[in-house]
Amino acid sequence: xxxxxxxxxxxxxxxxxxxxxxxxxxxxxxxxxxxxxxxxxxxxxxxxxxxxxxxxxxxxxxxxxxxxxxxxxxxxxxxxxxxxxxxxxxxxxxxxxxxxxxxxxxxxxxxxxxxxxxxxxxxxxxxxxxxxxxxxxxxxxxxxxxxxxxxxxxxxxxxxxxxxxxxxxxxxxxxxxxxxxxxxxxxxxxxxxxxxxxxxxxxxxx
Amino acid sequence: xxxxxxxxxxxxxxxxxxxxxxxxxxxxxxxxxxxxxxxxxxxxxxxxxxxxxxxxxxxxxxxxxxxxxxxxxxxxxxxxxxxxxxxxxxxxxxxxxxxxxx
Numbered sequence: 001x002x003x004x005x006x007x008x009x010x011x012x013x014x015x016x017x018x019x020x021x022x023x024x025x026x027x028x029x030x031x032x033x034x035x036x037x038x039x040x041x042x043x044x045x046x047x048x049x050x051x052x053x054x055x056x057x058x059x060x061x062x063x064x065x066x067x068x069x070x071x072x073x074x075x076x077x078x079x080x081x082x083x084x085x086x087x088x089x090x091x092x093x094x095x096x097x098x099x100x101x102x103x104x105x106x107x108x109x110x111x112x113x114x115x116x117x118x119x120x121x122x123x124x125x126x127x128x129x130x131x132x133x134x135x136x137x138x139x140x141x142x143x144x145x146x147x148x149x150x151x152x153x154x155x156x157x158x159x160x161x162x163x164x165x166x167x168x169x170x171x172x173x174x175x176x177x178x179x180x181x182x183x184x185x186x187x188x189x190x191x192x193x194x195x196x197x198x199x200x201x202x203x204x205x206x
Numbered sequence: 207x208x209x210x211x212x213x214x215x216x217x218x219x220x221x222x223x224x225x226x227x228x229x230x231x232x233x234x235x236x237x238x239x240x241x242x243x244x245x246x247x248x249x250x251x252x253x254x255x256x257x258x259x260x261x262x263x264x265x266x267x268x269x270x271x272x273x274x275x276x277x278x279x280x281x282x283x284x285x286x287x288x289x290x291x292x293x294x295x296x297x298x299x300x301x302x303x304x305x306x307x308x
Contacts, residue, residue, distance in 0.1 A: 006270070007275075009233065009235075012235055012275065012278070013233065013234065013235040014300050014303055014304065015278070015296065015300060016235040016238050016239055016242075016278065017235075017238075017303060018296050018297075018299035018300045018303055019242065019281070019282070019285070019291065019296055019299075020238055020242060021299060021303075022291055022295060022296065022299055023242060023285075023290075023291065026290065026291070028246070028250075028290055029242055029245045029246065030245070033241075033245050034238065034241040034242065034245060035241075037240070037241040037244050037245060038231075038237045038238075038240070038241050041230060041240065042230045042231070042237070046230075083248070104212070104213050104214030104215075105211055105212060105213070105214075106211065106257055106260070107273065115230065116230055116240075118225070118228050119223055119225055119228060119232075119273070120222050120223050120224050120225070122273040123219075123222060123223050124213055124216075124219045124269065125219040125220045125221060125222050125223065126222050127213040127214070128213040128214065128215065128216040128217070128219045129219065129222070131214045131215055132214070132215045137222060140221060140222045140224065141222070141224065155214065158253070158254060158257060
């Protein structure tokens with residue numbers, strides 16, 4: 001490894017192309033496997049997987065109980081366990097407790113359940129600040145919590161990852177599990193947002 | 207081990223870079239670095255070795271690199287450590303590719 005502090009994007013792209021062509025020539029990586037990996041993380045896994053877990057917990061109190069007692073086992077029940085999400089703890093947001101997930105040492109994240117993490121989760125700013133000033137961090141996301149709400153920050157590691165079970169918003173009693181899942185965002189499952197109801201549709205004149 | 211990766215509580219790292227509607231990868235090279243790393247750490251190296259490699263990056267470089275630049279540095283370190291690919295080979299191939307592109 002050479003030390004280059006400010007390589008240009010095109011220089012990095014060329015370097016990666018060189019490594020790729022050499023690894024393929026040497027038979028260390030298979031080009032089809034690379035495409036499969038990229039396709040999987042771009043299109044197959046993502047927050048929609050976690051949203052299914054959350055919606056299920058909202059409509060099924062027994063499942064919710066199992067999910068909070070043993071996240072790993074409850075997620076396995078749904079067949080949603082996968083690479084980088086083998087051991088899971090699910091933490092519940094309530095009117096008095098707000099949970100926030102970070103990985104200060106790396107960017108550990110439940111890939112099989114939320115997909116790859118966003119840039120902000122991997123940023124040095126988030127990793128350093130979430131544990132020392134979580135309320136200011138949340139405010140940057142537009143989430144200002146009253147002092148009466150306790151904030152709990154969970155630092156992930158290589159072997160154990162977390163998922164926030166957000167609060168179910170009021171006014172959703174009539175919604176199906178699928179419609180509920182559609183409301184659940186990635187940030188709500190990391191703890192940097194709450195689940196919101198979509199703005200009410202404009203009434204259409206009959 | 208203490209090191210630049212041990213960021214919890216560090217001051218002075220600025221605002222959170224929040225990006226709306228962010229793509230999974232921001233460029234082809236990011237996707238390729240991810241895929242090559244994934245392909246090697248799911249086949250040849252345990253993922254912990256990859257993480258350990260990222261922690262070997264010199265502090266000034268660690269703090270000034272993007273996430274996938276750190277992955278690239280870790281990948282190169284592991285490939286060299288396992289005698290699969292040297293920096294000299296990479297740079298020779300880059301020179302070749304530059305000529306082809308011209």
